[in-house]
Amino acid sequence: MNKKRILFTGGGTAGHVIVNLALIPYYQEQGWEIDYIGSKEGIERNLVSELDEVTYHPISTGKLRRYISKENIKDPFKVLKGTLQAINILRKRKPSVIFSKGGFVSVPVMLAAKLTGVPAVVHESDYTPGLANKIAMPFAQKVLATFPETLSYLPEKKSEYVGAVIRDELFQGSRQNGLDITGLSGEKPVLLIMGGSGGSEKINETVRNCLPQLLPFLQIIHICGHSKMDTEINEPGYRQFEYINEELKDMFAASDFVLSRAGSNAIFEFLALQLPMLLIPLSRQASRGDQIINAKSFAERRYARVLEEEALTDEALIEEIKQLTKSAPVMVDAMKQYKTEKAKDRVIEIISEVRKK
Ligand SMILES: CC(=O)N[C@H]1[C@@H](OP(=O)(O)OP(=O)(O)OC[C@H]2O[C@@H](n3ccc(=O)[nH]c3=O)[C@H](O)[C@@H]2O)O[C@H](CO)[C@@H](O)[C@@H]1O
Numbered sequence: 001m002n003k004k005r006i007l008f009t010g011g012g013t014a015g016h017v018i019v020n021l022a023l024i025p026y027y028q029e030q031g032w033e034i035d036y037i038g039s040k041e042g043i044e045r046n047l048v049s050e051l052d053e054v055t056y057h058p059i060s061t062g063k064l065r066r067y068i069s070k071e072n073i074k075d076p077f078k079v080l081k082g083t084l085q086a087i088n089i090l091r092k093r094k095p096s097v098i099f100s101k102g103g104f105v106s107v108p109v110m111l112a113a114k115l116t117g118v119p120a121v122v123h124e125s126d127y128t129p130g131l132a133n134k135i136a137m138p139f140a141q142k143v144l145a146t147f148p149e150t151l152s153y154l155p156e157k158k159s160e161y162v163g164a165v166i167r168d169e170l171f172q173g174s175r176q177n178g179l180d181i182t183g184l185s186g187e188k189p190v191l192l193i194m195g196g197s198g199g200s201e202k203i204n205e206t207v208r209n210c211l212p213q214l215l216p217f218l219q220i221i222h223i224c225g226h227s228k229m230d231t232e233i234n235e236p237g238y239r240q241f242e243y244i245n246e247e248l249k250d251m252f253a254a255s256d257f258v259l260s261r262a263g264s265n266a267i268f269e270f271l272a273l274q275l276p277m278l279l280i281p282l283s284r285q286a287s288r289g290d291q292i293i294n295a296k297s298f299a300e301r302r303y304a305r306v307l308e309e310e311a312l313t314d315e316a317l318i319e320e321i322k323q324l325t326k327s328a329p330v331m332v333d334a335m336k337q338y339k340t341e342k343a344k345d346r347v348i349e350i351i352s353e354v355r356k357k
Contacts, residue, residue, distance in 0.1 A: 008023070008098075015266075057093075090113065100122045120354075124144065166343070169249050189217075191258070194266060195225060207222060209314045211235055215235055221241070222240045228242070258277050279291075281308065
């Protein structure tokens with residue numbers, strides 16, 4: 001009997017890969033042929049290459065912008081080249097369905113899906129849809145949302161709210177392992193700091209300035225991003241890491257609260273694990289403002305406190321972290337009301353419904 005075939009795409013930042021990583025183990029267990037189209041250099045290449053039984057296909061990608069400038073003049077040609085490459089891959093590998101998580105690399109794949117007649121499901125993590133997904137949506141059979149409110153931005157007939165798809169292993173962390181890995185004693189409450197999958201220089205710098213005021217009452221696990229460690233600092237209650245894979249579950253389990261950017265995947269993971277959050281969303285200058293909306297919606301539900309990047313000073317950070325430790329029990333109570341929907345099961349069901357039989 002021919003094996004069933006699925007093709008995943010998505011990349012650029014971990015936020016556009018993680019949902020795929022949460023779904024792939026199911027298809028591995030079921031013995032499907034699994035392909036992944038990503039970029040040549042994006043984070044998805046490293047994250048996916050580590051997986052067994054997944055064939056990675058790098059294609060050419062370009063950023064899509066409203067205005068053509070000197071910097072991006074070649075991008076439309078790169079997208080065209082990527083589309084031709086994706087068409088070739090789809091013709092050769094013959095997937096019966098595509099799952100697209102967004103990011104610029106997904107645009108050529110979704111164009112190729114339309115041109116070759118392969119059915120596709122698009123998944124949006126953020127409160128408001130990103131540009132790549134907006135372009136891709138007309139070519140999809142189904143569009144899935146993580147926030148219920150996102151449905152008002154999506155095509156009515158083919159969209160569905162499914163909730164957050166979270167990696168199963170994150171629920172299996174051990175506090176003791178987390179303390180062993182980090183070398184922290186856990187005698188004081190542990191604050192996890194994560195500036196998005198790439199780290200944030202502004203958050204890193206401010207946190208490091210504030211260590212003398214924070215370490216008397218906290219221990220800190222700081223995931224600071226590739227090449228963003230400060231090896232000069234050697235404080236017993238402060239541990240730095242660039243990016244964590246398998247051990248993330250244990251670090252989450254060892255933490256009492258988090259300071260984070262407001263990328264959708266990260267904040268839904270904290271919510272599911274009932275970790276009170278202080279969110280510093282990416283500013284409107286750095287992105288389209290999606291993280292600000294994500295963060296506000298969490299603050300309205302009392303899952304999080306929000307400090308906007310424009311207001312981020314050493315003093316404000318210290319004060320907000322103190323408030324976070326005080327209001328943590330109220331946040332945990334609010335988070336207990338959140339039901340982790342069976343998002344992953346529903347997504348798998350939808351993929352089966354859409355699949356070319
Ligand atoms: C700069 C940028 O474009 N940011 C976007 C990107 O953020 P970003 O890539 O930071 O995405 P998210 O915060 O949504 O997800 C990050 C994911 O990486 C994981 N993780 C992080 C650090 C680590 O060491 N190990 C690890 O596994 C987190 O657990 C989480 O699952 O995608 C998000 C979801 O579409 C958007 O909201 C953000 O605006």
